[in-house]
Amino acid sequence: MTTSSGAVARSRPRHRTWQRLVGGAGFALGLPVVLLLVWGIWASFAVSPFFPSPLVIGDAFVSTWVGPSFLQDVLPSLARLAVGAALSILLGVVLGTVIGLVRWLGDLLEPLLEFLRAIPPPVLIPIVAVLLGPTDAMKITVIVAGSLWPVLLNTIDGVRATDAVMTETARSFSLTRTERLRYLVLPAASPRIMTGVRQALSIALILMVISEMFFSSSGLGYRIVYFQRNYLIDQMWGGIVLLGLIGVLLAVVFSLVERRVLRWYHGTKEVARA
């Protein structure tokens, strides 16, 4: 009796969850599918070598990237991206926390930081290439030189904006310096830090591709330029699709991490709205 009623009570929400999942997937994929169909039909009527049909691109995508090329080009690119992004985040948070906490240091560095941030990072490629040669270090340096700033500047702002009452609470309970950093300053700045990280990731992806387009013999950026120069248009489009997919994957991973780290933040926002 109890078991059967339990089963009935459980099956209904599960049914609804499925409906929601299918509905959500329908909304997420509906428009892309329609666009692909339109593109496919249009490409089969007006044949152009520069805009091949999605089927052709799909073929080229599989034949180009599934196989040794994944190891030769995709993995090195992803590794540079990962190292570059991780370094940017680490440096940005550490430097940003120090600059945010030490008032005079911030005042001293602010104009310089604003200037450095204003330099478009791709123009550093020629200089860095001269200094470091066509190495991985050069590409990672370029990625860090561009994606450091949003993390750094957001961390500085976030650290400075720590609530006065929260700081007084920490002082009144004589929290140690490490405790204040670990339990007050960094969590309080974390929403701003995550905003910076989100921007840094998209900048890092762009710079990964651009840095590989020059002085490079492997990587996604190198491949796409190579295909374009050899009139391998289908393969070139395949590379662009792959970059798009990597971007989407990055965004998904980021939002999963963000939801975990900022659970409290979204919670307080929801309460404030209710």
Place this chain on the structure above:
Amino acid sequence: MPDNLLTVTGLRKVYDSSTGSVEAIGDITFRMDAGELVCIVGPSGCGKTTLLKCISGLLKPTSGSVELRGRPVTSPPPNMALVFQEYGRSLYPWLTVRGNVELPLKHKYPSRSERGRLVEDALRAVGLDHAAASYPWQLSGGMQQRVAIARAVAYQPEVLIMDEPFAAVDAQTRADLEDLVRALHRERGMSILFVTHDIDESVYLGERVVVLSKSPTWVQEDVHVDLPDDRDQITTRALPRFTALRTHVYEQIQRAKRGEAVRPPAPVA
């Protein structure tokens, strides 16, 4: 034999700003014994919060001194705990209720089990032992202030300082929280310095009510509250003596607002 806990002598605080200096606190002198519950009440804008910040070592007074157990207070002392008015900004939203209560104990008690025991005990004292795993923002305002009180209780201070702690909660919750403060004082013998702008609250809670003048502030009167120790929201507030005391304090505050009370001559420097 009174056991002297807190001594404030000739406290003066002047804020310097670009538009000139403002004398927030003129000259405050009072003392508090261990085990007392003293309320400080004054007209709005009389520098109550400034006074508390000076007493708790968060703010440096321009002149005068604060001594806790005979030791001058120059920075927040480890045997004092604070409960702020803005509970929403004093609790850390990224920590659970237990995490918030435990945080100040981390360097005081290295043993995890000892901390756990103190946290459990403090949460039970404020009636929140069931909410330990919740986050502060999941609780009502009154419950959040209970968490802040539990944090202070777990810290085991010699003196608990409360800065208008119930100004932002509704009247019914406020009555419950007042009884909680009385219970902590009676059952645990806590020494509490309670700042409020609410005259009824000061008489209901306190054994003494220190009435402040308007700014620049000095102690206008130190009223002894001769109500029975066992207090109750209904019967105590109905006592003729309660009414007489609150009327007296009310009149003092009115005089303070009008600036009629005359400041005693300043002590020789």
